[in-house]
Amino acid sequence: MPVISFANSKGGSGKTTSALLLASALAETRPTTIIDADPRHPITTWAEKTGRPETLSVVTNTSEKTILDEIEEAAGRDPFVIIDLEGTASRLMSYAISQSDLVIVPLKEQQQDAQAALDVIQEIHRDMKALRRRIPYSVLFTQSRAAVKSRTARHISAQFRNNDQIDTFDTEIHERDAFAAMFSMGGTVAGMDPKQVNGIDKALANIEAFRAEVVAKLRAIRNGETGRAA
Numbered sequence: 001m002p003v004i005s006f007a008n009s010k011g012g013s014g015k016t017t018s019a020l021l022l023a024s025a026l027a028e029t030r031p032t033t034i035i036d037a038d039p040r041h042p043i044t045t046w047a048e049k050t051g052r053p054e055t056l057s058v059v060t061n062t063s064e065k066t067i068l069d070e071i072e073e074a075a076g077r078d079p080f081v082i083i084d085l086e087g088t089a090s091r092l093m094s095y096a097i098s099q100s101d102l103v104i105v106p107l108k109e110q111q112q113d114a115q116a117a118l119d120v121i122q123e124i125h126r127d128m129k130a131l132r133r134r135i136p137y138s139v140l141f142t143q144s145r146a147a148v149k150s151r152t153a154r155h156i157s158a159q160f161r162n163n164d165q166i167d168t169f170d171t172e173i174h175e176r177d178a179f180a181a182m183f184s185m186g187g188t189v190a191g192m193d194p195k196q197v198n199g200i201d202k203a204l205a206n207i208e209a210f211r212a213e214v215v216a217k218l219r220a221i222r223n224g225e226t227g228r229a230a
């Protein structure tokens, strides 16, 4: 039942990639729906290739008018619902956020992405005020280097990690060929051929750490254990 949205109005921050990584990992344990609300429909295109797990359903959203019904229907059917949102702030984004148990704000360690993430966080706070309910959210660093970080990357992640008002994932989604290859080849990282794609083991470990942290956050949220302002 938990609904998890990926939101950041900055294009290319890693929403679609991280949403598909999480959805494919969750689908290994329980039936999962991913709602493709990115107007370019990259997840729908991905699902048309071979290799989509049977336990992962894809719903293609085409209008803000239908998103609430699509979320309701998917949440009534599957244990996990993931929503991949478009790269601009919109009414559709607010609708999805209003129905979310957790909003994940992916962000590349670059200044423009950091600013956009702060804008999304402000938007979430406005939605919370309008709805008079707390909407847990957490920042996820994406496309980060697995090895040594640049000075800018360190500075940006420290801005968020040292802010005790903003929850952040300990896990970062690293920049990996396997993550981009999902979209060109279809299927999941687990189904890739190690002869064709490098670093599959590390990519799978990264996905599993992310999945486990999301599940732990959802459990803490359900038990009312999160101490953040989020």
Ligand SMILES: Nc1ncnc2c1ncn2[C@@H]1O[C@H](COP(=O)(O)OP(=O)(O)OP(=O)(O)O)[C@@H](O)[C@H]1O
Pocket (backbone or CB within 6 Å): 009, 010, 011, 012, 013, 014, 015, 016, 017, 018, 038, 085, 086, 087, 088, 142, 143, 144, 173, 174, 175, 176, 177, 179, 180, 183
């Ligand atoms: N962890 C990663 N490793 C390698 N490539 C990545 C990773 N995350 C994203 N990319 C690549 O960066 C580009 C943008 O990523 P993605 O489409 O996930 O961002 P987005 O936030 O959904 O963008 P948009 O706002 O346009 O919908 C894509 O080409 C994707 O393949």
Ligand SMILES: [Mg+2]
Pocket (backbone or CB within 6 Å): 015, 016, 017, 038, 042, 084, 085, 086, 087
């Ligand atoms: Mg996208």
